[in-house]
Amino acid sequence: MARPQQPQFQNSHQELSLYSHITSSRQPQILRIISGITGMLPDTSLHHTLVFKPKRPKQLGPGGGTELYYVHLVSRIDETQEAEGKCYDVRKQKWTMTLEDIPEPTRKPVTSRSVLSSDISEGDAVAFMESLGYTFQAAYFTKSERLVHNNVIIKLTQILIPSNPPAPDNTVTPSADEMLGNPFPVSALTPLDPAKSWILKASVRVQSNQDVENLNVGANELKGFKELMKGMCDLEVAERLALDTRVR
Template identity: 30%
Template sequence: MPHELLLFAQLPNSRLEQLLNIVAGIAGAQPQRVIERHVVYRPQRDPLQRQYAVGASQNVQTTQRATSREQLSKDMFYWQTVKELDDADFGPAASKEHAPKEKANPDAERKGWAIQFQDIPEAGQRPVTTRWVQTTDVVAGDPHAHMKATMYNYVSEYVDEGFQFVHKNATILLHRILRFPNPEQSRDSPLESLPPFKDLEPLDKSGAYVVQVSIKIQDNYKPETREKAQAELLALKGTLKGVIDLEPAERLALDTRVKARPG
């Protein structure tokens, strides 16, 4: 099963350009711009009561689907559908609202979605955060319709934006969460069209970023695999010492479990 080892740090907006330049020197490459849309879902009821609708998961990769069902029988978790975006996916600015628009391709709009699960991190005092992760490509169909058919309800959505580097086996991500306008407005499904990017608001009003350094491993149960990945993360932590302080996260800060409703 794939696992992820991570370290984190906070970064004030005023230091973003400085750290981008430093990490570019370490990685030997310029950062890649990253914009992702995240749609959050929760199960409708307790796992033992929930059943899959007939045909609901036929458009999700089979090997990962079986693992998903096994996990669902244990706890209730928030899940997400995720899609990479670029600037063209957002609505036009006010000055361009009346300009002619190209007709959208419905099939193109559905490309690139994946279903993402992140477990609560392992317990105990550890030098790095470790958690089970799973990303399942949606090979066809509407991801929201799939989640509804598998008895999951829409909760909210947000945009994760930032800059990404790859250094050896590690992914270095400087990112922040952006909220859509009118977050208090009640909805039961994702937005059909996105607002202009400039209308999104940072969840952290200061505009600060989170630095996340991660390595994914396929076999968490081989000690040598975990130890090698952990050593690489700690070496990178040492390289960046004095620039940022990379540390494991508080376990409950990354808790993705849903509290069961009483009754």
């Protein structure tokens, strides 16, 4: 088996972040508080995420060779398409290809990791990933509320799945495209978590992980926002292995 080709990424940055678990009942209040802090209304969006896994060459074995990482395709869904009666064609969407590294094993007051990305605005992104030697693994949707405070990007996110996700049974085998997911009707999407909880992520982007000055500035901005939210939610460093994107 040939080694999968490494995708060519156009953009890279270092992401500093803090996270908090928000219950369903607290989410509206937290959103209002952050809206007041930022002085802006949230940008509400729905995204489609496809997860791809590189095929591991047989000669490498489970633990040999270079580290391999999962790659995500992410697309913002145009919900007006449903209102206009248009069908959702997963292969005609505009996607952003992303690779998020495992966070650095440091004792910094924030989570720090490298993020690579590249826009795929034309052609069939799924076929492109397959041509690189990647196989489709999973699909899900996310509803996000995004706000900005100075350089801090704040996102409240909830993972959604179709109410009746396609799954093989004794009589019906879903097509490959059905397995990629369809967000329509949006009203049929349901939270993956039965408790309908949300994740609050506050992040700062720094151009390079070698830019120590701006890394420190970004970390301090996150600590400042953490203090603003104190008593309302606890923004903390994420468990490193919970954000591990390496293929095992």
